[in-house]
Amino acid sequence: MQAEPSRDDDEDMACEAAMASIRANGHHFKFNGHRNGQPFQSNLELRGAEGITMESIEWLWKDHLAHGKLSILAGDAGTGKTTLALSIAAYLSCGRQWPDGAPMTEPGTIVMWSGEDDIADTLLPRYVAMYGDRSRMCFVGAARDADGHHRPFDPASDLPLLAEAISQIPGRVSLLIIDPVVSAVAGDMHKSNDVRRALQPLVDLASSTGVAVIGVTHFTKNSRGSSPLHRVNGSQAFGAVARVVLVAGKEEDTGRRILARAKSNIGTDTGGMAYSIEQTEAAPGIPASFIRWGEQLEGSARELLGVIETEDDPEERGALTEAKTFLADLLADGPMAQREVMKNARGAGHSQRTIERAKAHLGVQAKRLDGVWKWGLP
Structure with missing residues (x-):
């Protein structure tokens, strides 16, 4: 059984039909120095989309x-x-x-x-x-x-x-x-x-x-x-x-x-x-x-x-101390993937911001191993 055209296919066909009608009725303009086949002059350059080649970002x-x-x-x-x-x-x-x-x-x-x-x-x-x-x-x-x-x-x-x-x-x-x-x-x-x-x-x-x-x-x-x-x-x-x-x-x-x-x-x-x-x-x-x-x-x-x-207030200092203890315990057995560290941290109620600060305070090293960033204690 032939597949029904998707909504996008319907829209594409409708657009193409509309463009064909425009061309057939002479309402399509070419911005190449002519308008409806007649030459014209202007001090403003208009670039018709049909004459522009799309380019990718280099x-x-x-x-x-x-x-x-x-x-x-x-x-x-x-x-x-x-x-x-x-x-x-x-x-x-x-x-x-x-x-x-x-x-x-x-x-x-x-x-x-x-x-x-x-x-x-x-x-x-x-x-x-x-x-x-x-x-x-x-x-x-x-x-x-x-x-x-x-x-x-x-x-x-x-x-x-x-x-x-x-x-x-x-x-x-x-x-x-x-x-x-x-x-x-x-x-x-x-x-x-x-x-x-x-x-x-x-x-x-x-x-x-x-x-x-x-x-x-x-x-x-x-x-x-x-x-x-x-x-x-x-x-x-x-x-x-x-x-x-x-x-x-x-x-x-x-x-x-x-x-x-x-x-x-x-x-x-x-x-x-x-x-x-x-x-x-x-x-x-x-x-x-x-x-x-x-x-x-x-x-x-x-x-x-x-x-x-972040500004360091008493409440944040307490959260940082807890995060440092958590992170040191988590990495005690060896390096762990960064994603897993963050997943465990969220589960323990620590924010990414606090864990990142704990990482810096502990001197945790981040290395790319087998295409994955891993955190490890120094």
Whole structure:
């Protein structure tokens, strides 16, 4: 027996019939310089959908950074936002598998501008300490004006110069880091229209060159507990214009940090990763901080930030003490899958936030074994 058409099939057939009727009655317009077979002129370009080929998102780092798109990386002071960006750059330069296990297509070249940190004593040592390939990293230096005089690069006015320079770099430039991205705004960073106009050249640069752009910025002060997207410093247009917003948080008493996705118009907008910042030497006598990535985390950005930004009151201290005892007993016989730990914790009445804090206090180590994240006592 032939299957009955589904509701979707019925709708598809109805739509096709409607389109056929439109074409037959001459109401279908071609936006190719002609309307009903007659040429016309307009100062506005209209692109007919029939002439557009659909494209898939080309990810640099799946669900984190996309080629040709602007992403924002925001967080409080002390979360290591610049070091995070440099860690991403170092992974990319070597073609290594991304920290969450996502594959990398090929190594890429990185261009970085920083208005806050020195290249020689801060940025380069951190990049080298994380095994970044120096041959694939370019730092933006001075710009040259019409008279040939050198002056500091200004993201608010010099993006055309940057686009031209990127186009002349051999091979493909995969990543551009602008730190801080608010420097691209010449107007009022708290006014939506000013921010949108200022960021459009950066969006256009990303689109025209195919480079993935990370704009680094801060959280608004005293904004804990509110929506992570609304915590991005300045106008909400920063988060609106960016296709992906990544947020970083830090737990003060343990130093534990997390990177979470607060927004994505083009992919998954939940989940994150744990990380820590440690110290080493990039060369003898050259100290540098580096990122040590941890396990993957589940939940919304607000939930994940809530785990590490909670205020410590007496009731919470008591809950934390009980959670530490519970977790130590649970892992006493050896490592356990993270999902099983959380399942047991919920059954015992412990919240994910409290268990995550207990994990940090106990120094519980998370390792990926046979494709599964497992927790174990140090």
